[in-house]
Amino acid sequence: MVAGGAIAYLEIRKADALAFGLAVSTSQALRVHVAQGGEPHTEPLNAALAPLLKQGYVHARVSNRLGDMLAEANSANHAALLARLAKREHVPESLVAGGHRTLWLPSELVVQVSIPLHDRNGNTIGSFSGAYQVDAAVRQRVLSDLARNVSMVLLAILLTTLVLYPVIIGLNKGVTQLSAELMGSNIALMEVLGSAIAKRDSDTDLHNYRVCLYSIRFAEALGLADQTIRVVIAGAFLHDVGKIGISDTILLKPGRLTAEEFSVMKSHVQLGIDIVTKSNWLNGARNVIEFHHERFDGSGYPHGLRGESIPMVARLFAIVDVFDALTSRRPYKQPVPLQDAVRILAESRGSHFDPRLLDVFQDMAVELHAELAGLAEAGLRQKLQQQVTKYFLESFGEGVSSLRGA
Numbered sequence: 001m002v003a004g005g006a007i008a009y010l011e012i013r014k015a016d017a018l019a020f021g022l023a024v025s026t027s028q029a030l031r032v033h034v035a036q037g038g039e040p041h042t043e044p045l046n047a048a049l050a051p052l053l054k055q056g057y058v059h060a061r062v063s064n065r066l067g068d069m070l071a072e073a074n075s076a077n078h079a080a081l082l083a084r085l086a087k088r089e090h091v092p093e094s095l096v097a098g099g100h101r102t103l104w105l106p107s108e109l110v111v112q113v114s115i116p117l118h119d120r121n122g123n124t125i126g127s128f129s130g131a132y133q134v135d136a137a138v139r140q141r142v143l144s145d146l147a148r149n150v151s152m153v154l155l156a157i158l159l160t161t162l163v164l165y166p167v168i169i170g171l172n173k174g175v176t177q178l179s180a181e182l183m184g185s186n187i188a189l190m191e192v193l194g195s196a197i198a199k200r201d202s203d204t205d206l207h208n209y210r211v212c213l214y215s216i217r218f219a220e221a222l223g224l225a226d227q228t229i230r231v232v233i234a235g236a237f238l239h240d241v242g243k244i245g246i247s248d249t250i251l252l253k254p255g256r257l258t259a260e261e262f263s264v265m266k267s268h269v270q271l272g273i274d275i276v277t278k279s280n281w282l283n284g285a286r287n288v289i290e291f292h293h294e295r296f297d298g299s300g301y302p303h304g305l306r307g308e309s310i311p312m313v314a315r316l317f318a319i320v321d322v323f324d325a326l327t328s329r330r331p332y333k334q335p336v337p338l339q340d341a342v343r344i345l346a347e348s349r350g351s352h353f354d355p356r357l358l359d360v361f362q363d364m365a366v367e368l369h370a371e372l373a374g375l376a377e378a379g380l381r382q383k384l385q386q387q388v389t390k391y392f393l394e395s396f397g398e399g400v401s402s403l404r405g406a
């Protein structure tokens with residue numbers, strides 16, 4: 001490949017040198033006739049230029065120092081080439097001080113040459129310029145060589161790609177698998193933490209599973225982005241994780257809490273924040289944990305935030321959390337009938353709950369309740385697994401398959 005490129009380079013260099021050498025030797029004679037005072041010797045100048053046309057030049061010209069033409073020779077057999085050259089800058093700026101350049105035309109390869117002419121004292125008295133037509137066979141060799149060179153480069157690229165592609169795909173698959181496993185571990189951590197407090201609070205994971213499924217459907221109905229729905233899922237799982245730090249006497253007390261006990265109970269929000277702050281991934285649930293007891297009218301805790309200054313995911317979750325608390329059975333109470341639960345929620349429209357969000361939820365509450373409220377733990381877990389796979393794992397493609405079976 002390198003040898004091939006060198007052939008083209010050497011052929012062009014050879015043509016350049018030949019054209020330039022001819023011009024230099026001719027310029028010796030030109031200098032004599034231009035340098036003499038008075039009228040330029042047109043006849044000798046023409047005579048000096050004429051041999052160039054037999055040696056490959058198609059055009060040659062002598063000018064005085066002002067650029068006016070003194071003599072010129074054009075090949076009669078190359079009218080088309082001369083016309084094409086005439087359309088171009090005859091002596092480019094880069095060649096005014098002398099030099100040569102290769103010019104690729106559609107079917108010709110031409111070397112343009114320019115040489116300044118000096119008198120004995122070194123003063124510039126004029127210039128020679130010309131166009132040398134590189135032999136067609138040489139041009140063809142250069143072209144063939146360049147084409148071969150390009151083909152070799154393309155072939156090398158193709159072979160490299162063919163060799164590297166499976167390697168890159170393999171590496172990518174490995175990274176995907178590891179990412180999926182890491183995500184699986186994070187999800188398991190989320191489930192374990194959520195389940196730990198659920199078991200203490202009510203001896204089952206039912207509440208967590210249901211609020212999670214309700215929240216997902218609610219968020220989908222609101223048209224929330226997948227990223228936000230992932231926050232909703234983690235938040236629903238972990239919303240009460242801080243209750244791990246609340247004593248049984250308060251957490252499991254069947255009757256009403258005293259003001260002091262309620263104050264302790266409220267601390268579960270800060271405890272929850274403290275727990276998830278330790279993990280970047282779990283911290284995604286923070287907006288639900290921190291704000292799920294805020295109320296739309298500002299009467300909630302811990303911050304007393306009002307209206308839309310409460311994060312959307314927490315406003316959404318507050319509705320779902322109360323709805324499930326009302327409609328589910330607890331050790332100390334029977335479930336409230338669905339219609340009563342809907343009415344109780346409506347009574348807090350605009351006070352506890354965001355009215356716009358509540359309207360959306362009320363429209364779907366009957367259907368959601370019918371689908372999910374009666375399901376046993378296994379059925380809920382299966383539905384939740386489908387949603388977790390959809391929102392957390394499907395983006396990992398094939399790497400997920402092993403997790404699904406885990």
Ligand SMILES: [Fe+2]
Nearest residue numbers: 239240292293
């Ligand atoms: Fe809570």
